[in-house]
Amino acid sequence: MSKLKIAELFYSVQGEGRYMGVPSVFLRTFGCNFTCGGFGMPRGEMSSERDAIAERMIEFKDYNELPLVSTGCDSYASWDPRFKDLSPMLETNAIVHRIMEILPHKRWENEHLVITGGEPLLGWQRAYPDLLNHPSMGRLREITFETNGTQRLDDQFKQHLHTWTSHHGQDFYREVTFSVSAKLPGSGESWSDAICPDVVCEYEEYGYTYLKLVVATEQDLADAEQAVLEYRTAGFTGPVYVMPVGGVERVYTLNNRAVAEMAMRKGWRYSDRLQVPLFKNEWGT
C-alpha cells in the first residue's frame, strides 16, 4: 500500500483556472522543489514572513491554525520542513476513506479532484496509481494536477494515466488536466530552473495542459510574454491564463482588474482566485 504525506485534504470550489467554480476535492501533498519567496516583494527581495511564523511554531498545533501570509508562497506550510510535522503520512486507503467522508454524497458524482501542493509531481507520482485504482475512486472522472511544470512524468505514471483516461463509456469519460503555474522571475525562482518547455510539452501528451502565470506588474507581463514564446517555440499548444498575485484580499484587489486588462490586451485568459474574495483564502478553501 502506497503512502502520501498530506498537508491538506478538503472540499471547496475550485477558484482558479479551467475548473473555476467547480466543486472539488483538494489533496495537497507535502514538499516542493521551490520556495517562491519573491511573490508580493520588490524585485530581488525575498519574503521573511514564514520565518517569523516558524519562530512561533510552538503556538500552532494544527495546520489550520497557521497564519496566512501576504508575501511569498501562500502555501508555505505544504513544503517548508519546519512545518512538516503538521502533515501526516497516510496510506492511500486512509486518504480515500477521508475523501468519501467529505464528498457531499459520500461518493463521486460530478466533483473534480485537484492534486496540488507543494509540488504534486515530485516522488508522489509513484503513489497515484494506488490512489486512483481504489474501488471507491471508480466514478471519478476529472483530475487536475496543479504543478509548477518542472517535474518529468515517470514511466509507470505515464502508463497509468494512459490506462486511466482510456476508460470511456457512453455516459462516462475521464480527463486529466495539468494546470502549469510556471514560476516567472517575480516568484524569486531562476528562469533556468523554472521555465522548462520540454517538460510541459510532454504533459500535453497525457492530459489537457495549460499555463497559469501569476503576474502583478508590467515587468511580470514582459516575463510572461518571453516565457510563452519559449513554450510555443518548443511546441506547446495549450491556452495561457494570467492570474493576479495575492494570497490575501488586500493584495489581490490591488491588481485583479489590471491583470484582467493585461489578459485582454494579449488575448490570453484571465484566471481569478475565487478563494480570496469568497473565503479570504483561509486554509481548507
Ligand code: SF4
Ligand atoms: S512552486 Fe508553488 S508550492 Fe512551491 S514554493 Fe512555489 S508557489 Fe509555493
